Amino acid sequence: MTADPPAVRAGLEELNSLGWIDRVRAPDDANEDFDEFGNEVTGKWMPKELTPELWERIRSATIEGDLGIGAKVLKDHSRACVYTRDYRDLDDLRRILTELRDIGARGWIDYKRDCDTQRELYGRGAAYSCSPPGTVDIKVPRWSVGREMDREAVVDADNLRRTSR
Structure with missing residues (x-):
C-alpha cells in the first residue's frame, strides 16, 4: 500500500497529468x-528553472503564510x-515577488491571471505582467492576450448599451 501524496493529505485534489508533483497552500484561502x-x-x-532547494524554500514560505496563497511545482x-x-493588489504582488527574490528566484518571472489560464491562453502573449531578472519591478508586456480580451469586453459592453437605448 502506498502513502497518499502530500496534496491529497492536505485536502487538495489530485495533481493532474501535466507533470505537477507537489502542491501546498497557505493557511488563508483565496x-x-x-x-x-x-x-x-x-x-x-511563475518562476522558472528552480532547484529542488529553491522549491523547498517556496514550499515552506507558502505553508507558513509568508508567500502566496498556494504553490505547485513541475516534476x-x-x-x-x-x-x-x-x-x-500591486502591493501584495510586489510583496510576494520580493519574497521570491529574497529566497533565491533569479531569472524572469512571469505573472499570469488564473482567468487567462481558464481561457486557455498559453505561450507568447499569455503573461499579464513580468519581472526582469534580479528586480522587484513589475512590468506590463508590450502585448497581453488577456488584456486585449478585457478591452474587447469593454467595447462589446459599450456597444450593447448604445444599441439597447
Missing part, C-alpha cells in the same frame, strides 16, 4: 472575488506557480 469584467481575480507568479522543477489572492 477570496472568491471577481473584477469588473467578471474574471476571477486570483493569479500566479522537472522547470517552473513553479506561486498563487496570489488578487492580481489588482
Whole structure:
C-alpha cells in the first residue's frame, strides 16, 4: 500500500497529468472575488528553472503564510506557480515577488491571471505582467492576450448599451 501524496493529505485534489508533483497552500484561502469584467481575480507568479532547494524554500514560505496563497511545482522543477489572492493588489504582488527574490528566484518571472489560464491562453502573449531578472519591478508586456480580451469586453459592453437605448 502506498502513502497518499502530500496534496491529497492536505485536502487538495489530485495533481493532474501535466507533470505537477507537489502542491501546498497557505493557511488563508483565496477570496472568491471577481473584477469588473467578471474574471476571477486570483493569479500566479511563475518562476522558472528552480532547484529542488529553491522549491523547498517556496514550499515552506507558502505553508507558513509568508508567500502566496498556494504553490505547485513541475516534476522537472522547470517552473513553479506561486498563487496570489488578487492580481489588482500591486502591493501584495510586489510583496510576494520580493519574497521570491529574497529566497533565491533569479531569472524572469512571469505573472499570469488564473482567468487567462481558464481561457486557455498559453505561450507568447499569455503573461499579464513580468519581472526582469534580479528586480522587484513589475512590468506590463508590450502585448497581453488577456488584456486585449478585457478591452474587447469593454467595447462589446459599450456597444450593447448604445444599441439597447
